[in-house]
Amino acid sequence: MTGAPIIVLDRVSKNFGDVRAVEELSLTINEGEFITFLGPSGCGKSTALKMIAGLMPLTAGTITISAPTSDAEHDLGFVFQEPTLMPWASVFDNVYLPLRLADIGLGEATPRVREALREVGLTRFAEAYPRELSGGMKMRVSIARALVTRPRILLMDEPFAALDEMTRSKLNDDLVKLSDDHGLTVVFVTHSVFESVYLSTRVIVMAARPGRLVADTPLAAPWPRKEEYRTSLEFSTEARRISETLKGTLDVDDIDH
């Protein structure tokens, strides 16, 4: 299932003034893996993700993303915690944006935008505006926009944190299916132990002050995950194991208030 290294972080550090947001993070992510970054608030999860996306300069270290084998216009798709849609543009135009920025004309782009919308189940809402959509639907638009360039890597920063439990599990299932269909490599940031155990093939637990890696735990359950996995014994055992590691990160650090 997993292949050659696709993202390699080598002793990556990031300072914001005196704050050491990420310290000496080394990590190799292989093609086809579904990785989650799990950890308390402020441990540098978003910072690490943004550095991988090239949105933030590193203080030290290197990040290498292997050269693409396909001729995709763009290697990365990014999904933010908020849907981050343009309120003045229709759903179609929002999803069209990455292609438009790559100077791809409407004729060539339209079938691809429609396909991306179909994949997230929003075919009928192409002409709607973001304000007419529910939170879950907005998130779907955001995912469609990230997928429309056919990236190899999908980076997601707590994408479902603001959604209700039911919508969240639905979107989790759809995400598993999408990433499996496209053979995506996914880096997914979350606060939720259950989400990380359900979704990923490997959980990276991080601690704060300074932000660092404390545990790198592969999950053995067969991938793609099925609905039944959520209620299985294996799931709760894994969840407990991850929770224990996570607890360690909290005890040491968060007593300063």
Place this chain on the structure above:
Amino acid sequence: MSTISTTDRTTDPDMDTGAPVNTGHLLRARRERMLSWVMPITLLVIAICLWEFLVWYNQVPKYLIPAPSLIAETLVRDFASLMASSWFTVRLTFLSLALAIVGGVLLGALFALSRPVELSLFPFAVILQVTPVVAIAPLILIYVDSTFAALLICAWIVAFFPILTNTVIGLRSADHNLRDLFAMYRASPWQRLRYLLVPSALPYFMAALRVAGGLALIGAVVAEFVAGTAGQHTGLASRIIESSFRSEIPRMFAALLLVSALGIVIFLLTSWVSHRVLGHWHESEIRREH
């Protein structure tokens, strides 16, 4: 066709809300729209009738308060000359507004692009703004040969500032995540301007346009007052002064009426433009459904 739409519907619990189709609501909206016209107009007609009646009943002399009918009569009698004055003021107002938009947007864009430019020029813009235009107008009238140009400068100074500040704020207001997204997809500066910065700035610009429209008229009227009846072709405000010198009160009222009408037209026009541009997405222009 049905296969696609049914699978779609079952993929997401969100989607059961369906598309917004609601006829009762449309009717209500139309009635509300009509009311918003009918009510003020009815009230206006009643007020005019009352005015007419009170003037007639109390036999108020026309050099104090002329009856509406007399004002209307004056309007018709002096139609040609009043229209010439109106045209003067209209040209002055709209030209100064147009120049304020051009200047405000260009300078605003420059400010938004370059912090040093903003820091060095902004104080001057503020000085220009806080000094009352009535106080500068006499100087401008002395230094600038053409009366029209001098008046134009005065009106421009007043209308320019809100456009400038709001353009700067607007261009800086783009969502930072969207900025990141544009950076990630390697948008060119032009694409960023066109697809992100300008749309984000539009609500701010439209708010400024509404304010500046009113201010351009105020600036024009104030400048005309200061200039008095100096020029050969004069606007509505100079007609008001001129009539007051000659105690032609009905003509004063007629000119005043035209100034107000011009203000209303500007208000409606800028509101309409704002609605056309923002109506489909921005909160300020969207009617909430209950």
